[in-house]
Amino acid sequence: MFFAGGLGANPHPAQALEEFTPRDQLLATLEAILRVQNNHGNRDNKLRARMKWLVDTMGVEELRERIFKERKFLIASATYPAGVPRVVDERGDAPAGVGTEVPADLGSPVEFRALDPFQKWNLANVVRGRANGTVSAYTWCRLGDITTAQFRGLAQVQRDFGVEVRITNRQNFVLRALTEEQLPSLFARLSQLGMAESGAELARDVVACPGADTCNLAVTQSRGLADDIGNALEDAGLSEVGGVRINISGCTNSCGQHHISDIGFFGLERRAHGRPAPGYQMLLGGRVANMEIQFGEKASKLPAKRASEAVVRVVGKFAAERDAGETFSQWLDRAGGAKQVGTLVADLDNFPDPDEHPEFYIDFDETGPYEAAVGDSECAT
Ligand code: SF4
Numbered sequence: 001m002f003f004a005g006g007l008g009a010n011p012h013p014a015q016a017l018e019e020f021t022p023r024d025q026l027l028a029t030l031e032a033i034l035r036v037q038n039n040h041g042n043r044d045n046k047l048r049a050r051m052k053w054l055v056d057t058m059g060v061e062e063l064r065e066r067i068f069k070e071r072k073f074l075i076a077s078a079t080y081p082a083g084v085p086r087v088v089d090e091r092g093d094a095p096a097g098v099g100t101e102v103p104a105d106l107g108s109p110v111e112f113r114a115l116d117p118f119q120k121w122n123l124a125n126v127v128r129g130r131a132n133g134t135v136s137a138y139t140w141c142r143l144g145d146i147t148t149a150q151f152r153g154l155a156q157v158q159r160d161f162g163v164e165v166r167i168t169n170r171q172n173f174v175l176r177a178l179t180e181e182q183l184p185s186l187f188a189r190l191s192q193l194g195m196a197e198s199g200a201e202l203a204r205d206v207v208a209c210p211g212a213d214t215c216n217l218a219v220t221q222s223r224g225l226a227d228d229i230g231n232a233l234e235d236a237g238l239s240e241v242g243g244v245r246i247n248i249s250g251c252t253n254s255c256g257q258h259h260i261s262d263i264g265f266f267g268l269e270r271r272a273h274g275r276p277a278p279g280y281q282m283l284l285g286g287r288v289a290n291m292e293i294q295f296g297e298k299a300s301k302l303p304a305k306r307a308s309e310a311v312v313r314v315v316g317k318f319a320a321e322r323d324a325g326e327t328f329s330q331w332l333d334r335a336g337g338a339k340q341v342g343t344l345v346a347d348l349d350n351f352p353d354p355d356e357h358p359e360f361y362i363d364f365d366e367t368g369p370y371e372a373a374v375g376d377s378e379c380a381t
Helices: 023-040 051-058 060-076 086-091 109-113 117-125 148-161 180-192 222-235 304-321 328-334 337-342
Strands: 126-128 135-139 164-167 173-178 246-249 263-272 275-284 287-289 292-294 297-303
Touching: 023 051, 023 060, 051 060, 117 126, 117 135, 117 180, 135 180, 148 164, 148 173, 148 180, 173 180, 222 246, 222 263, 222 304, 263 297, 263 304, 275 304, 275 337, 297 304, 297 337, 304 328, 328 337
Parallel strands: 246 263
Antiparallel strands: 126 135, 135 173, 164 173, 263 275, 275 297, 287 292
């Protein structure tokens, strides 16, 4: 069990609590962690109210000791309902799925373009479990959006095909427990709903937080940039590169999980030619998988309107240079790391004269000049 991890403006990796937590102690352990946070967490400053800050102030060893002590008392208590909850005994507790690591062996754009739409979808969106022969399919929700008609249609698909539906942390759905025979008709049904594009979980499937669309803390239009990056990759023929995840947050708070993405961005207010302008910090090499976490490292700052060009350059270099099955992180290490690859886009970090290029001073989906107006919010504190 891991605890006290968190992203936000100051990301902290989660800490391993102990080598192994027996399942009959799982709930007691969870409650012990909550009690320690409740007793010792910072109640004066909401920006410091998360458990990750206790690791800094108390130290992880001390935290562990307090959690174990709480657990011991809980389990020893005469009134504590110890053991495995009845509902778990009844319904089982088989793992819900596999990790979120994006497979790097998804072929190349050239291969995809040569295929018909079903084959392309089958290759890009269908996942076959290598160990136990399960079949799952991703449905792509562009920018994580879904209409009510699509939602109802998906519910009908679930009933008709008798499958499970899960939401992925890349803002898509995955249909599980399919059979090979169901795939052509499933593809036809998803096509009718506009959810059978083959981009799910590939480079063009950019994840963004709500950003300035609806968030009071945002300094940039993260969703607008996500859309722009998807289009730029499409134009460059790179939209179907596998094994690279792009995540965007509209401020440092990291709701878009930019720290743990291969290519991450967070929104910044920049100033150029005496004016405020929307900008981003680009990070490279973040990942969380296989019991390890690596936060992305700063590569370059960029004007919002040049961030897509930077992505095209980096993804293009990755697609051209990677070895078979090589992950983005492995390639990045081989290519010299975030700073070195950042030099590839450093020339993009300049703002042209506002009279000649006023669009650099207007954020995506906005009509007027950029202005960072941050309000109150509960989000991401
Ligand atoms: S607070 Fe969260 S949702 Fe709002 S802009 Fe920042 S990262 Fe995005």
